[in-house]
Amino acid sequence: MKTSTLKTWCWVHRWSSLVCMVFLLLLSITGLPLVFHHEIDDLLGDAVRPEVLPADHPRASLDLVVAAAKRARPGEHVQFVSADPEEPDVWAISMGRTQNSPPAENKLVLADARTAAVLQAPDLMKRFSYIMLRLHADLFAGLPGTLFLGAMGLLFVVAIVSGVVVYGPFMRRNEFGTVRMGSATRVKWLDLHNLIGIVTLGWATVVGITGVINALATPMFKLWQFTELAAMTAPYRGSPAPHSIAPLQRAFDAALAAEPGMRPGVIAFPGTDFAGAHHYAIFMRGSTPLTARLYKPVLIDAQTAVVSGKRDMPWYLTMLFVSQPLHFGDYGGMSMKIIWGLMTLATIIVLGSGLYLWLKKRNVSIEPELAGAEPSMPSAACVPSTTQGEGAKA
Amino acid sequence: MRTEFSAYEIWRAPSALAAATLLGLVAALVTDEAWDVLWSLLLAVPLAVGAWHWWRASYAR
Numbered sequence: 001m002k003t004s005t006l007k008t009w010c011w012v013h014r015w016s017s018l019v020c021m022v023f024l025l026l027l028s029i030t031g032l033p034l035v036f037h038h039e040i041d042d043l044l045g046d047a048v049r050p051e052v053l054p055a056d057h058p059r060a061s062l063d064l065v066v067a068a069a070k071r072a073r074p075g076e077h078v079q080f081v082s083a084d085p086e087e088p089d090v091w092a093i094s095m096g097r098t099q100n101s102p103p104a105e106n107k108l109v110l111a112d113a114r115t116a117a118v119l120q121a122p123d124l125m126k127r128f129s130y131i132m133l134r135l136h137a138d139l140f141a142g143l144p145g146t147l148f149l150g151a152m153g154l155l156f157v158v159a160i161v162s163g164v165v166v167y168g169p170f171m172r173r174n175e176f177g178t179v180r181m182g183s184a185t186r187v188k189w190l191d192l193h194n195l196i197g198i199v200t201l202g203w204a205t206v207v208g209i210t211g212v213i214n215a216l217a218t219p220m221f222k223l224w225q226f227t228e229l230a231a232m233t234a235p236y237r238g239s240p241a242p243h244s245i246a247p248l249q250r251a252f253d254a255a256l257a258a259e260p261g262m263r264p265g266v267i268a269f270p271g272t273d274f275a276g277a278h279h280y281a282i283f284m285r286g287s288t289p290l291t292a293r294l295y296k297p298v299l300i301d302a303q304t305a306v307v308s309g310k311r312d313m314p315w316y317l318t319m320l321f322v323s324q325p326l327h328f329g330d331y332g333g334m335s336m337k338i339i340w341g342l343m344t345l346a347t348i349i350v351l352g353s354g355l356y357l358w359l360k361k362r363n364v365s366i367e368p369e370l371a372g373a374e375p376s377m378p379s380a381a382c383v384p385s386t387t388q389g390e391g392a393k394a
Numbered sequence: 395m396r397t398e399f400s401a402y403e404i405w406r407a408p409s410a411l412a413a414a415t416l417l418g419l420v421a422a423l424v425t426d427e428a429w430d431v432l433w434s435l436l437l438a439v440p441l442a443v444g445a446w447h448w449w450r451a452s453y454a455r
Contacts, residue, residue: 168404173397177444203419289425290423332422339437342438343437
């Protein structure tokens with residue numbers, strides 16, 4: 001590689017890293033507790049546990065569950081009902097000011113799926129894990145915040161790619177894993193930056209790319225609504241909204257009968273953006289580890305409770321659903337979570353050491369200490385020389 | 395003492411570690427949770443390699 005080309009890649013690596021550095025540190029620090037959010041919720045008493053009942057206890061009608069939620073928050077409208085795969089005995093009812101008010105403003109009511117009793121839960125919006133999630137997902141700034149963090153994630157991916165490009169030339173004369181502890185502090189940290197960066201390359205790349213994809217969730221869902229959902233509800237276009245809607249349990253049973261091998265995930269009520277005015281949209285999940293992450297919408301006529309359409313999600317939403325567990329790392333057991341946590345800590349070290357190397361670059365050159373590096377070659381840390389001949393230990 | 399390594403030598407270890415990571419991530423996604431420990435061990439390999447080199451540089455020389 002020509003020296004000028006290498007310098008260009010160094011410039012890309014330096015500035016793509018520096019611009020996203022602060023936000024990547026924030027994302028890493030907030031992402032770490034999110035990996036363990038179930039355990040943290042338990043520890044802080046924020047977890048909601050339904051009472052222990054026999055395993056074969058019958059489940060309550062969904063209409064009773066919805067009625068209980070409405071009593072708990074009178075005057076509000078049920079927009080969504082969902083089940084957490086890890087807590088199947090609890091329904092989460094998402095309630096809005098109106099039938100199609102922004103879901104981000106909704107309040108959650110949790111209800112026991114067997115008794116329809118509303119569960120006493122701490123304010124979900126004040127939970128530690130919720131605050132971490134909002135900081136991680138949108139900086140409490142809604143869609144603009146999400147898209148901004150997505151752009152930072154994209155810069156992170158650019159920093160990784162450019163880091164890989166400059167790693168090769170630097171390592172031409174250094175054995176893999178070289179850490180020159182006897183050299184200046186900067187050289188030691190440069191070697192550690194390269195070592196930790198390259199061993200976490202696969203993980204950081206996957207988490208970075210899936211983070212960018214997750215940041216595009218809202219535009220992707222909008223695209224689905226304007227194309228796929230619009231096509232599914234086209235026969236109803238222009239019809240007046242139903243004056244009364246069928247019981248939810250009937251609609252739910254119809255969806256289960258239409259997709260017998262699947263389980264319910266999320267139910268969108270008529271009038272929401274995810275269902276349209278004339279339907280319940282029941283998003284079914286598969287039953288294998290992978291298909292449990294993928295949703296298939298079944299549209300139920302809100303007036304007759306008859307299935308009026310179903311279709312697989314388009315490729316971009318399938319990509320989004322697969323990206324979510326790969327980004328958050330919460331799809332495995334404790335051993336996986338610990339690995340995820342260690343990888344996150346390693347990323348924080350790479351980010352911190354990169355910042356340290358950049359801050360140090362103004363004072364001293366590390367080139368003389370890069371054993372074997374060509375004199376004209378910029379270092380792998382992409383730190384240009386400003387002062388020559390600095391000695392060994394700093 | 396070697397003065398220059400080939401591209402193959404430079405990229406052999408990093409690409410093997412990246413492949414192990416990707417395999418572990420995808421395998422954990424498509425298999426039952428009972429397999430998690432195995433995939434976690436695979437994902438731990440890059441971290442172990444990094445930690446070993448760090449330790450060797452710090453204490454073993």
